[in-house]
Amino acid sequence: MSLLDVATAAFATKKPPGILALIGDTPLVEVTQLDTGPCQLFLKLENQNPTGSIKDRIALSMIEAAERDGSLQPGGTVIEATAGNTGLGLALVAGAKGYRVLLVIPDKMSQEKISHVRALGAEVRLTRSDVTRGHPEYYQDVAARLAEEIPGAFYVNQFGNPANPLAHERSTGPEIWEQMRHDVDAIVVGVGSGGTLTGLGNFFNRVKPRRGIEMVLADPTGSVLFEYVKTGKLVESGSWAVEGIGEDFIPDIADMSLVTEAYEINDEDAFAVARELLRKEGIFGGSSTGTLVAGALRYCREQTKPKRVVSFVPDTGNKYLSKMYNDFWMAEQGFMQRQPHGDLSDLISHRYEAGEVITVGPNDTLLTAFKRMRDADVSQLPVVDPGGRSIGIIDESDVLVKVHRDSTHFNDHVETAMTDRLETLPPTSKIQDLLGVFDRGRVAIVMDGDKFLGLITRTDLLSYLRRHMPKSAAPVEREFS
Numbered sequence: 266m267s268l269l270d271v272a273t274a275a276f277a278t279k280k281p282p283g284i285l286a287l288i289g290d291t292p293l294v295e296v297t298q299l300d301t302g303p304c305q306l307f308l309k310l311e312n313q314n315p316t317g318s319i320k321d322r323i324a325l326s327m328i329e330a331a332e333r334d335g336s337l338q339p340g341g342t343v344i345e346a347t348a349g350n351t352g353l354g355l356a357l358v359a360g361a362k363g364y365r366v367l368l369v370i371p372d373k374m375s376q377e378k379i380s381h382v383r384a385l386g387a388e389v390r391l392t393r394s395d396v397t398r399g400h401p402e403y404y405q406d407v408a409a410r411l412a413e414e415i416p417g418a419f420y421v422n423q424f425g426n427p428a429n430p431l432a433h434e435r436s437t438g439p440e441i442w443e444q445m446r447h448d449v450d451a452i453v454v455g456v457g458s459g460g461t462l463t464g465l466g467n468f469f470n471r472v473k474p475r476r477g478i479e480m481v482l483a484d485p486t487g488s489v490l491f492e493y494v495k496t497g498k499l500v501e502s503g504s505w506a507v508e509g510i511g512e513d514f515i516p517d518i519a520d521m522s523l524v525t526e527a528y529e530i531n532d533e534d535a536f537a538v539a540r541e542l543l544r545k546e547g548i549f550g551g552s553s554t555g556t557l558v559a560g561a562l563r564y565c566r567e568q569t570k571p572k573r574v575v576s577f578v579p580d581t582g583n584k585y586l587s588k589m590y591n592d593f594w595m596a597e598q599g600f601m602q603r604q605p606h607g608d609l610s611d612l613i614s615h616r617y618e619a620g621e622v623i624t625v626g627p628n629d630t631l632l633t634a635f636k637r638m639r640d641a642d643v644s645q646l647p648v649v650d651p652g653g654r655s656i657g658i659i660d661e662s663d664v665l666v667k668v669h670r671d672s673t674h675f676n677d678h679v680e681t682a683m684t685d686r687l688e689t690l691p692p693t694s695k696i697q698d699l700l701g702v703f704d705r706g707r708v709a710i711v712m713d714g715d716k717f718l719g720l721i722t723r724t725d726l727l728s729y730l731r732r733h734m735p736k737s738a739a740p741v742e743r744e745f746s
Contacts, residue, residue, distance in 0.1 A: 281361045288314055288321045288358075289436045293444040293575070296558075298545040304565035304572045308558070309441060311579050312550060316353040316381075318580035319437075323460050324354030326432035327421050328362065337419040342367055345421040346408035349378065349509050350580050351458070355421060356385035367415075369408040375508075377584055398514065423458045425517040433464025441465075441575055442472060451479040453561040453576035455510030455553055456490050459519020461577075466523030482527040483560025483576075485511035485535065490519075494527040506532045506588075506598065507552040509579060528560040533600050535559055536589045539582070543590075549582040552589050593621070599732045608692040609699070609711060612729045613719035617649075622719055624649040627656060627680035631664050634679050645708060647720060648683045655710055655717040657683035692718065699726060 291313045296306040311319035331337035343359040344367045345352060352368045359366045366387040370379065371394035379389060390411070393402045400406070405424075412420035423429050441449065452469065454461045462480060469478040484491040487503030488511030502513035515521060539555030542548050550558070554577070561576040588594050593614060595601040605611050615621040623641045625634045627648055634646055638661065645660035663682045668674045688707040690698055699721060702709045709721040 284315050285325060285358060285361055288325050290440060293441065294546075294548070296542075296546060299541070299558075299562060300566065301562065301574075302566035302568055303570060304568055304574050306561055306565055307445065307573070307575045308548065309437070309444075309575060309577045310548070311577055312554075312581035314354075316350070316357050316385075317583060318350035318353065318551075319461065319577065320350035320354040320580075321357065322354075322432040322436060323423060323426075323429045323458075324351065324358040326435075327423065327426050327428040328355070328358050328364075330426075330428035330431075331419050331421075332362075337364065338417060339363075341365070341417040341419055342415050343421060344369070344408050344412045344415070344418050345423065346405040347423070349374070349457075351421075351423050352382050352387070353378065353385070356382045356387035360386045367411065367418075369404050369411065371404050375584065375588065377587065381584075423460070427518065429458055429460035430462075430464035430467065430518055433461050434468045435464075437461070438465050438468030438472075442468075445573060445575065447472075448573055449473070449478050449575055450572035451481055451564065451574045453481040453483055453557055453564060453574060455483050455557050455577075455579070456512065456516070456519055456521075457510045457553075459516040459521075462523060463518055463520045466520060470523075479525045480523045481560065481564050482524045483510075483530055483557045484527060485556055486529050486531040488512055489514070490521070491527050491529040494521060494524045507535050507556050508585075509551070509553040510556060526564065528563050530556045530559045530563075536595065536600050538562070539589060543582065548578055550578040551580040551582055551585050553580065554578045554582075555589070597728050597732075606692065609690060609694050609696075609721070610692045610713075610718055612699075612721050612725050613711060614725050614728065616719050617647075617653075617717050622647065625659065625679050626650065627678065627683070629679050630675065631667060631677050631679060631682060632675040634659055635661075635664055635675070645720075647710065647717070648679055649717060653717060654715055655687065655689075655712065657685040658687060658708065658710070659683040690721075696726070 292310050293307050294310060296308060314321040342365040343355055345355055346369045356366050368382055368387050369390045369392055372391045383389060392404050392407050396403050409420055412418040452465055456462050466480050482490065482494055485505035485507045487505035489499055489502050490512060492498065492500045493515065505511050535552060535555035538559040539550055539552060542550060542558055557576045561574055565574055582590060592601060596603060597614060623637050623646060625637060625646050625648055627650060637646060638644060645658055647655050648657035648659055650656050659679055659682060663684065667677060667682045687710050688702045689710045689712045692711060692713055699709055703723055711718040711721060
């Protein structure tokens with residue numbers, strides 16, 4: 266027996282980690298605190314899968330199918346284009362089985378997800394997110410090209426892989442059918458790759474062919490799928506912030522003929538519903554959860570007769586703590602509206618009076634200042650006295666000048682290193698006054714008399730200008746699965 270044969274035999278007999286056995290069989294819970302009209306609404310908690318999403322199911326299905334048909338051999342490389350949960354599922358499943366995993370990821374993917382897939386052992390190739398199909402740097406085209414160049418590579422291609430919908434036809438659908446005691450009237454889904462729609466549609470058409478089960482689509486505003494269901498036409502896509510669902514094309518495995526009703530849900534409504542679901546039901550879902558639940562609630566409230574409706578929590582909210590569940594991000598993106606003052610204070614992203622500003626006192630140590638900068642991911646802090654007056658500002662350069670020759674100076678007081686020549690502006694100042702402060706290399710401190718309101722940085726000004734940009738002039742941004 267050759268060394269290759271020995272290695273192959275050893276690979277085949279290796280038992281994968283037991284965590285893979287926990288994929289699927291997720292719980293189903295009824296929504297009891299939200300207005301569901303005359304209907305009962307149940308949510309399948311796919312956030313309870315090992316990596317926290319429904320995509321674990323298709324990752325396991327597609328890898329095992331490739332093993333059976335020989336597309337994936339021992340020592341092979343699993344390649345996929347993904348910016349979300351499919352990549353996490355593949356990193357877990359393929360990595361646990363001993364394969365090399367290479368993920369091609371658009372550069373707008375959240376840092377949390379990139380860190381997660383790397384922690385699972387996957388390799389990451391970043392590519393551009395501002396290009397579409399046919400461009401050499403489009404993420405799917407890059408993945409397909411790498412699969413051709415790397416010996417022993419298997420390109421998963423979730424958008425065209427028949428094992429994707431089979432995962433839901435053989436596991437998700439039967440689970441729902443049994444958990445609902447064979448009494449289901451409608452399923453509300455989103456479409457990313459189309460596997461959930463097609464797999465569940467096929468299953469329920471088989472087990473309940475006469476009365477049928479309605480397949481309801483909840484689609485982000487900006488995606489082409491809603492309009493395609495309503496008119497049969499493909500329109501130009503827009504932009505949306507919800508991750509994981511919505512597309513600018515019709516995936517090969519998505520059987521859109523299965524859809525009986527469709528709802529278009531904008532980002533603001535999706536995020537608001539997801540946050541309300543957490544507050545009222547204690548269910549911690551991601552951004553696509555908000556879209557699906559918003560669509561399900563709209564469907565339920567339109568009914569005149571009681572129905573039993575099922576939808577999903579496709580992934581966990583843990584992946585969106587820096588986005589959808591972060592009030593500052595929500596306000597910066599325009600999804601949460603603060604009471605406007607009509608002056609310069611509207612540009613302040615973190616307001617001192619609301620306890621949103623990270624500060625230091627003059628008698629705090631430089632080590633304390635450095636730790637607060639690092640923890641808050643900022644490069645400067647206002648120095649505020651016990652009376653709430655801003656008396657200075659300290660940045661990384663100030664600290665470095667003090668400690669670079671002798672690190673014991675980290676114990677010195679902030680007042681020994683801070684800058685007290687402040688660039689202060691009243692709220693009545695104009696944007697032109699801000700630009701003058703920035704030209705002098707400073708940060709603007711907004712003071713209403715002796716009252717410190719907050720800081721305005723270049724980033725704050727850019728965010729303000731972006732929020733007030735006409736929507737027709739906004740660049741197209743897309744999310745990926």
